[in-house]
Amino acid sequence: MTALPDDLARALDDALDRVPASRLAPVVERLIGDYRGGVATVSSRQGPILRTDDDAAAYAAYRMPATYAAVHDGLSRAAEVVGRLAPRTLLDVGGGTGAAVWAASRLWPSLRAATVLEGSEPVIALGRRLATGADDAAVRAARWERTQLGAATTLPEADLITVSYVLGELPEPVRETLVDEAAARASTVAVFEPGTPAGYRRILAVRERLIAAGMGVAAPCPHDGACPITGDDWCHFAARVDRTSRHRSLKGGTLSHEDEKFAYVVATRAPGQHADNRVLRHPLQRKGLVTLRLCTGDGAIADRPVPRSRREHYRAARDTGWGDAWPPP
Ligand SMILES: C[S@@+](CC[C@H](N)C(=O)[O-])C[C@H]1O[C@@H](n2cnc3c(N)ncnc32)[C@H](O)[C@@H]1O
Numbered sequence: 001m002t003a004l005p006d007d008l009a010r011a012l013d014d015a016l017d018r019v020p021a022s023r024l025a026p027v028v029e030r031l032i033g034d035y036r037g038g039v040a041t042v043s044s045r046q047g048p049i050l051r052t053d054d055d056a057a058a059y060a061a062y063r064m065p066a067t068y069a070a071v072h073d074g075l076s077r078a079a080e081v082v083g084r085l086a087p088r089t090l091l092d093v094g095g096g097t098g099a100a101v102w103a104a105s106r107l108w109p110s111l112r113a114a115t116v117l118e119g120s121e122p123v124i125a126l127g128r129r130l131a132t133g134a135d136d137a138a139v140r141a142a143r144w145e146r147t148q149l150g151a152a153t154t155l156p157e158a159d160l161i162t163v164s165y166v167l168g169e170l171p172e173p174v175r176e177t178l179v180d181e182a183a184a185r186a187s188t189v190a191v192f193e194p195g196t197p198a199g200y201r202r203i204l205a206v207r208e209r210l211i212a213a214g215m216g217v218a219a220p221c222p223h224d225g226a227c228p229i230t231g232d233d234w235c236h237f238a239a240r241v242d243r244t245s246r247h248r249s250l251k252g253g254t255l256s257h258e259d260e261k262f263a264y265v266v267a268t269r270a271p272g273q274h275a276d277n278r279v280l281r282h283p284l285q286r287k288g289l290v291t292l293r294l295c296t297g298d299g300a301i302a303d304r305p306v307p308r309s310r311r312e313h314y315r316a317a318r319d320t321g322w323g324d325a326w327p328p329p
Pocket residue numbers: 048049050063064067068093094095096097098099100117118119120123147148149150163164165166169170
């Protein structure tokens with residue numbers, strides 16, 4: 001479970017308390033419909049999706065905890081295998097209300113400066129307001145720049161560039177420009193997309209470009225070869241997110257948590273960047289046997305049985321989850 005940090009939860013509450021739930025709920029409903037129904041994709045959209053203060057508040061209320069959890073999860077997987085990742089500067093492209101800034105800063109106390117490139121003024125205003133409530137100085141000092149990302153965009157240099165839940169809203173040439181720019185300007189690039197087949201395909205294309213630019217994959221892949229997943233399967237992971245009562249009432253759900261499905265790639269020029277294997281599914285647990293579906297270091301898919309007779313391994317396998325490195329780093 002990725003709990004939202006207390007300071008972010010508080011900042012969100014403070015900001016959202018200013019908007020009556022009766023006003024927010026229909027906006028959340030519309031945004032859920034837009035994102036699910038593909039209105040958010042560039043081919044079917046007229047103008048930006050998040051245009052008003054209420055749009056920005058609704059997005060932060062129902063999506064920011066989930067995008068925070070996904071980014072935190074993916075970045076921490078990369079940090080596990082690349083011990084020396086300690087970014088001092090972050091550029092968050094299409095950064096919205098700053099979920100990736102909060103996640104990176106929580107993970108790396110080394111972070112000193114963060115810049116968010118974002119096109120929507122109300123989103124920028126809310127991101128700035130939330131950041132004032134952060135415990136981490138790097139979040140409080142983050143700079144939002146109003147930028148319209150396009151095929152001619154050039155990016156400034158940063159140790160880490162994040163592109164989180166943005167590419168699906170951009171046409172292919174813009175996606176390609178941003179990924180190539182990111183690879184040229186940063187030593188580590190992290191890209192996140194929804195955990196859908198379409199999101200996975202975009203991540204695959206990004207992965208190819210980052211490898212072609214000379215980077216190595218830190219997570220999730222344990223190799224830089226071709227993705228072994230074929231057919232109608234797709235590589236994705238899940239981050240469990242606590243739901244606050246506001247979150248539950250806005251989304252009309254009753255569960256105290258939700259699983260944010262996401263696809264991602266973190267690539268880096270830092271040395272030592274592979275897990276031995278990556279767990280691709282919830283492990284299958286039977287009496288005395290755990291079976292792990294793995295993407296292996298030699299670029300294959302394998303079901304690895306871990307019987308109780310292999311005591312240490314078995315204990316570790318029982319504590320291992322979908323998305324973890326195997327064996328544990
Ligand atoms: C789905 S939100 C993701 C926000 C944030 N990265 C996160 O993970 O929560 C996509 C963001 O990209 C921004 N965006 C989309 N197209 C853009 C463009 N062409 N230029 C600048 N920002 C853009 C939107 O305004 C929105 O804030």
